[in-house]
Amino acid sequence: MKTSSPLISLLLNWRLHAIVVAISVLSEWIGIQSIPVANAKLLFLPLFYAFALCLFLNPNITKFSGKILTKKGASIAAPLIVIGILPFIAKFGTLIGPALPKIAEAGPAMVMQELGNLGTMLIAMPIAVLIFKMGREAIGATYSIAREPNIALISDRYGLKSNEGIGVMGVYVMGTMFGTIYFSLLAGFLATTGWLDPRALAMACGVGSGSMTAACSGTLASAYPTMKDEILAFAGASNLLTNATGLYVAIFIALPFSEWFYKKLSGETASDLTTKEAN
């Protein structure tokens, strides 16, 4: 294969892929482990070790890793996952297809849970505004789960240099760094408590990005091995729906509601906010 463009030679940088292969194989060998917490369990999956180990090998994070992989070599990883998630999404789709009749039965739950993520604001917004005294950053930070379409919307409405933009970027970065792992731990934990229907937990896994959905539903599937196919199908369908409708929910419901809610909350602490927003 001729490596005509510099981007292609960067794509074929063997060091990056060798690291990923080595770490993935090691992680798969360690396998699924769990730690008991009260009456529930925290589940650790190979994807978790892979993520943690590669953080240490990221030249932007640790110094010694610069010897193994240059920053330039690592820089191709970002565009690579955008496309790299697609084979996995295709496999995911083949779990949804056969289960479609079952998913259709759960139709109302599936559609309504897309709105369930408005619950985000009910908890996070008051704490951001009333306790942390955040200004309009709170709107950007709490109106959504801050994935790419949500950033695009905030960028379009307010600009990314605005307070709202800073808020959405903060949560976005947290999500990129820890969201996937956090979702996986949270889902696994809730699963072992037995409070909610596994299918409901599975649908909720679909609220974020593809890798969040994968990590989250993968953990659930390990917690309920007998319902594995159904869980993956429900999570995948929910994520597909989020991908298709998420932006519209954000535009027409989440952002207007968040503006309104922010005004309500900040009205109570108006004096604090005017001083805060002045700087």
Place this chain on the structure above:
Amino acid sequence: MSTSIENTLPHEEETKLTFKENLIALAVISLVSLVSNWAGTGATPIETLPAMLIIYAMVVAGLVLAKMIPIGFPAVAWVSLVSVLLTIPMSPVSEPILAELKSISFLAMVTPILAYAAIAITKMEVDLFKRSGFKIAIISILVFTGTYVGSAFVANTFL
């Protein structure tokens, strides 16, 4: 935390791949997945190659559709639609596809993606993380928890 936001824009370091570059990237990722799947399930890359080729074809079909039908649906949604429609019970190719894809573990495909994701974290993100610190970390956890529990609760009510 609001002064130097200029260098925290997400598209600052974003590299868009061309269609050809996407195909190459896909091929590399597919090979990496095959090895990860081998470690996870014991199925050798030679056994699982046909399954991966089917997946590859689905992704390419999705990418082509996203290009040809520009109605704002992201490529992920197209890829998903293609693979869902091919495997619904009414589809004539559903059974052979599913039988072939059984050899590839869903979880073993995710492991390398998260490895790439950890390496993809940029200097800019590490800096922003250090700068915005504690408050935004707490708010983020509340956002993730609220979104997840909110959706799960609503879904549970309607099931």
